[in-house]
Amino acid sequence: xxxxxxxxxxxxxxxxxxxxxxxxxxxxxxxxxxxxxxxxxxxxxxxxxxxxxxxxxxxxxxxxxxxxxxxxxxxxxxxxxxxxxxxxxxxxxxxxxxxxxxxxxxxxxxxxxxxxxxxxxxxxxxxxxxxxxxxxxxxxxxxxxxxxxxxxxxxxxxxxxxxxxxxxxxxxxxxxxxxxxxxxxxxxxxxxxxxxxxxxxxxxxxxxxxxxxxxxxxxxxxxxxxxxxxxxxxxxxxxxxxxxxxxxxxxxxxxxxxxxxxxxxxxxxxxxxxxxxxxxxxxxxxxxxxxxxxxxxxxxxxxxxxxxxxxx
Amino acid sequence: xxxxxxxxxxxxxxxxxxxxxxxxxxxxxxxxxxxxxxxxxxxxxxxxxxxxxxxxxxxxxxxxxxxxxxxxxxxxxxxxxxxxxxxxxxxxxxxxxxxxxxxxxxxxxxxxxxxxxxxxxxxxxxxxxxxxxxxxxxxxxxxxxxxxxxxxxxxxxxxxxxxxxxxxxxxxxxxxxxxxxxxxxxxxxxxxxxxxxxxxxxxxxxxxxxxxxxxxxxxxxxxxxxxxxxxxxxxxxxxxxxxxxxxxxxxxxxxxxxxxxxxxxxxxxxxxxxxxxxxxxxxxxxxxxxxxxxxxxxxxxxxxxxxxxxxx
Numbered sequence: 001x002x003x004x005x006x007x008x009x010x011x012x013x014x015x016x017x018x019x020x021x022x023x024x025x026x027x028x029x030x031x032x033x034x035x036x037x038x039x040x041x042x043x044x045x046x047x048x049x050x051x052x053x054x055x056x057x058x059x060x061x062x063x064x065x066x067x068x069x070x071x072x073x074x075x076x077x078x079x080x081x082x083x084x085x086x087x088x089x090x091x092x093x094x095x096x097x098x099x100x101x102x103x104x105x106x107x108x109x110x111x112x113x114x115x116x117x118x119x120x121x122x123x124x125x126x127x128x129x130x131x132x133x134x135x136x137x138x139x140x141x142x143x144x145x146x147x148x149x150x151x152x153x154x155x156x157x158x159x160x161x162x163x164x165x166x167x168x169x170x171x172x173x174x175x176x177x178x179x180x181x182x183x184x185x186x187x188x189x190x191x192x193x194x195x196x197x198x199x200x201x202x203x204x205x206x207x208x209x210x211x212x213x214x215x216x217x218x219x220x221x222x223x224x225x226x227x228x229x230x231x232x233x234x235x236x237x238x239x240x241x242x243x244x245x246x247x248x249x250x251x252x253x254x255x256x257x258x259x260x261x262x263x264x265x266x267x268x269x270x271x272x273x274x275x276x277x278x279x280x281x282x283x284x285x286x287x288x289x290x291x292x293x294x295x296x297x298x299x300x301x302x303x304x305x306x307x308x309x310x311x312x
Numbered sequence: 313x314x315x316x317x318x319x320x321x322x323x324x325x326x327x328x329x330x331x332x333x334x335x336x337x338x339x340x341x342x343x344x345x346x347x348x349x350x351x352x353x354x355x356x357x358x359x360x361x362x363x364x365x366x367x368x369x370x371x372x373x374x375x376x377x378x379x380x381x382x383x384x385x386x387x388x389x390x391x392x393x394x395x396x397x398x399x400x401x402x403x404x405x406x407x408x409x410x411x412x413x414x415x416x417x418x419x420x421x422x423x424x425x426x427x428x429x430x431x432x433x434x435x436x437x438x439x440x441x442x443x444x445x446x447x448x449x450x451x452x453x454x455x456x457x458x459x460x461x462x463x464x465x466x467x468x469x470x471x472x473x474x475x476x477x478x479x480x481x482x483x484x485x486x487x488x489x490x491x492x493x494x495x496x497x498x499x500x501x502x503x504x505x506x507x508x509x510x511x512x513x514x515x516x517x518x519x520x521x522x523x524x525x526x527x528x529x530x531x532x533x534x535x536x537x538x539x540x541x542x543x544x545x546x547x548x549x550x551x552x553x554x555x556x557x558x559x560x561x562x563x564x565x566x567x568x569x570x571x572x573x574x575x576x577x578x579x580x581x582x583x584x585x586x587x588x589x590x591x592x593x594x595x596x597x598x599x600x601x602x603x604x605x606x607x608x609x610x611x612x613x614x615x616x617x618x619x620x621x622x623x624x
Contacts, residue, residue, distance in 0.1 A: 024423065028436065040438040072423045076430035077437075078444035079398045083391040104418050106453055108483040111336065111384045118388035124340065125389075126352040132390035141418055143455040144481050145488030169456050171420040176457030180494035180502060187499060190492060 003204030004136055004162030005212070005234055008098050009259060011065035016311040017298040018259075020100065020236070021060045022266030023088065024070040025049040029271050031286045046080035049073070053088035056270050059290045061095035063298070066136075068100040068236075068264055089135060098136045100236070104166065106141035108148050116155035120163075137162030139214060139236070142191050149198055153211055157202050162210040162234075167191050167226065170216025170239030188222070192230055199233055208234045208260065215253065217245025217263070224252035227260065235261040240297070241268030247304035258309035263301060269293045315516030316448055316474030317524070317546055320410050321571060323377035328623040329610040330571075332412065332548070333372045334578030335400065336382040337361040341583050343598045358392035361385070365400035368582050371602045373407035375610070378448075380412040380548075380576055401447060410448045412548070416478065418453035420460050428467035432475075449474035451526060451548070454503045461510055465523055469514050474522040474546075479503050480538065482528025482551030500534070501541065508542055520546045520572065527565065529557025529575070536564035539572065547573040552609070553580030559616035570621035575613060581605045 012018045027035070027045050034052050038044040053069075060067065069092075074085035085101075092099045105115045117123050119138045122131045140152055142165050149165065156163050168178055168188040178188040185193075192213065199209035212234035215226050227235070235253050239245035240263050253261040272278055272293030273286035282288040302308040324330045339347070339357050346364050350356040365381075372379065381404075386397035397413075404411045417427045429435050431450045434443045452464055454477050461477065468475050480490055480500040490500040497505075504525065511521035524546035527538050535549070547565050551557035552575050565573040584590055584605030585598035594600040614620040 026422070040441075042435065042437050042441050042444060045435070045437055070419075070423055070426075072417070072419055072426040072430070076426040076435045076444060078430070078435075079391060079395040081430075081444070082394045086391045104453070105384070106416050106418070107382075107384055108481070110338070111382055114382075114384040114388040118384070118390070118393075123354065123357070123388045123390075125354050125357055129352075129354050132354060132388060132393070141416070141453050141455050143453050143478060143489060144483060145485035145490065147483050147485040166455060169420070171456060171459050173457035173459040176506065177455060177499060177502060178457070180492075180499060182492035182494040182499070187489060187492060187494070190489060194488065 002160050003202070004156065004160055004210040005208040006204035006206045007136065008066060008162065008234070008262065009206045009208060011098050012259070012262070012310060015063065015065050017064065017301065018262045018307055018310065019064040019294065019297055019301065020066045020068050020262045020264040021056065021064050021269050021294065022068045022070060022264045023053050023056060023270060024266040025052050025073050029274065031273065042077050043080045046077045046084040049077070049081065050084040050087050054091050055287065056290065057092050057095050057097070059287050060294055061097055063291070063294050066098035066100060066262060067092050068102050070266070071101055071103040086133065089133065093134065100137045100139065100164070101133065101135040102139045104139050104141045106144055106148055108144050109151065112148055112151035113155065116152045120161035121155040121159045135161070137164060139164045139166065141166050146194065153198055153202060156210055162212060164212045164214050164236040165191070165195055167195065167213040168215050168219060168222050170218045170243050170245065174216065189229065192226055196230055196233065203232055208232055212236055214238065217250050218243055220249035220252055223249065227253055236264060237261050238264045240265045242266070247300045250301065251305040254306040256306060258306040265297055269297065314472050315514070316468065316472055316522040317520040318516035318518045319448065320377060320474065320546070320574070321518045321520060323410050324571070324574070324622060327375065327377050329376065329613065330574045330619055330622065331376040331606065331609055331613065332378045332380050332574045332576040333368065333376055333581050333606065334380045334382060334576045335365050335368060335582060336578040337364050337385050341586065343585065354389050355392045358389045358396040361389070361393065362396040362399050366403050367599065368602065369403050369407050369409070371599050372606055373409055375603070375606050378410035378412060378574060379404050380414050382578070383413055383415040398445065401445065405446065412449045412451065412476070413445065413447040414451045416451050416453045418456055418460055420456050421463065424460055424463035425467065428464045432473035433467040433471045447473070449476060451476045451478065453478050458506065465510055465514060468522055474524060476524045476526045476548040477503070477507055479507065479525040480527050480531060480534050482530045482555050482557065486528065504538055504542055508545065511545055515544055520544055524548055526550065529562050530555055532561040532564055535561065539565055548576060549573050550576045552577045554578070559612045562613065563617040566618040568618060570618040577609055581609065
């Protein structure tokens with residue numbers, strides 16, 4: 001069973017960038033072409049989310065190594081929405097993309113195991129049945145402590161899958177609890193330090209572990225601090241673009257080879273066609289606007305971070 | 313729109329106890345009668361979870377005020393499992409139970425809103441369509457801070473729904489981060505104190521807020537400390553029975569009227585038929601064993617906590 005960090009890094013090297021396209025399907029922002037095709041029922045909206053996701057995947061496959069699906073937007077529409085996520089995730093895998101499900105799941109013991117088997121492993125069903133979700137990686141929340149992480153790490157290790165644990169998030173009030181200082185260091189550093197321990201057994205040949213961290217782009221000093229404190233930990237960096245994170249802020253998240261981090265952008269890419277400049281340039285060809293926004297982000301990161309070395 | 317805390321307390325008064333039956337469907341433990349009826353495919357197991365859940369609901373409706381569905385066990389089996397959860401939750405509502413979905417969801421801004429609209433509110437679909445999940449309450453995780461709570465609280469307030477925020481959990485390593493001391497108090501107290509602020513606007517006529525807290529039964533000193541620190545906050549107390557929490561430990565979670573807390577038991581009730589003493593007593597009538605276990609827990613709480621006053 002190969003290692004998820006190695007697999008992600010191989011894809012990064014293959015396409016020459018570390019961009020993650022975040023698929024956060026907000027139906028009200030879908031192009032008219034897609035919105036108009038489906039009724040405004042729960043099932044209809046779910047179908048439109050699947051169709052929009054597949055259209056995005058067609059554009060970004062080959063351009064980026066990975067996509068991240070935000071589970072909330074699918075769950076909002078009930079079981080029909082969840083079925084659409086399932087189909088879209090399968091579509092991403094078929095297109096060769098590394099698939100992250102952003103579910104921020106958390107629980108303990110056998111309940112955490114159920115999440116882990118569901119999203120990363122295989123449930124106890126008959127031989128002929130495949131896995132349930134078969135994501136390459138899942139985001140998880142550390143508030144429950146070590147026995148909320150171990151069951152996920154165990155399944156990830158067995159199945160060659162990955163995890164990204166929330167450490168320092170990109171939202172304005174992330175500091176409410178994450179920045180409180182105990183024993184001389186903030187809570188997020190306590191989480192980071194424990195994560196380094198837990199990540200050791202999942203280290204791959206690349207030197208990076210399949211147990212990674214979510215670290216926001218909006219607090220560059222903390223990103224630099226955590227990069228130094230967490231060698232061998234892959235960062236999933238949200239907050240680029242819409243949330244205000246700039247490439248120069250992200251530079252500190254990379255190692256000298258331009259590895260060590262993947263950078264997520266959601267709205268800024270999948271709804272790029274709303275930008276007046278891209279609307280003027282591409283008209284109704286919304287896919288061209290999305291593709292342009294991906295290339296623009298790749299170029300921005302290459303010019304302003306060590307990620308430029310990935311293109312050599 | 314009525315208040316979820318008032319609604320839950322009305323049900324507690326009506327049945328005379330504050331027991332929450334936790335529906336954590338582990339298929340390997342289902343009675344042979346249910347296991348044997350379905351194939352071991354993902355869809356078959358999902359159907360068996362629905363059937364088992366409905367059978368449990370038939371036994372416990374009328375005996376207890378509320379049920380709590382553990383989402384992980386359903387999600388494990390993919391979209392089919394999630395559809396089974398949807399059907400089971402609808403079945404619980406039809407039977408007059410207060411429905412808690414234990415999803416420990418967490419995110420920020422518009423993503424948190426999507427979870428909240430999905431589980432507690434109404435997604436943007438055409439008039440004829442109902443809500444997606446229509447739970448009475450959802451469990452959420454506070455690691456992301458205030459802007460991870462506000463969107464949930466806002467939807468809960470608008471829709472007369474409830475939330476239970478993880479404060480101090482019942483697992484052995486809960487203290488890894490929750491017990492770290494910052495500014496003279498542990499992190500869980502920081503969460504508790506903020507929760508008291510956030511809960512104010514959701515207070516009902518009962519004096520309790522629709523924004524409640526998850527506080528484990530396995531740390532009785534902390535339960536007493538938090539009861540004193542969080543007046544007007546309903547506690548959802550897990551850990552009774554299988555996890556080692558006893559009624560005498562739980563007493564400190566109640567107010568003088570026996571209100572202020574609901575106590576969850578999952579395995580100890582839904583798999584009560586595995587107990588040798590109940591097997592000897594009820595034979596293959598597994599439903600009778602489940603019913604007996606509920607009454608036993610009700611009596612235990614009535615005898616050893618102020619909840620006895622609910623039966624007067």
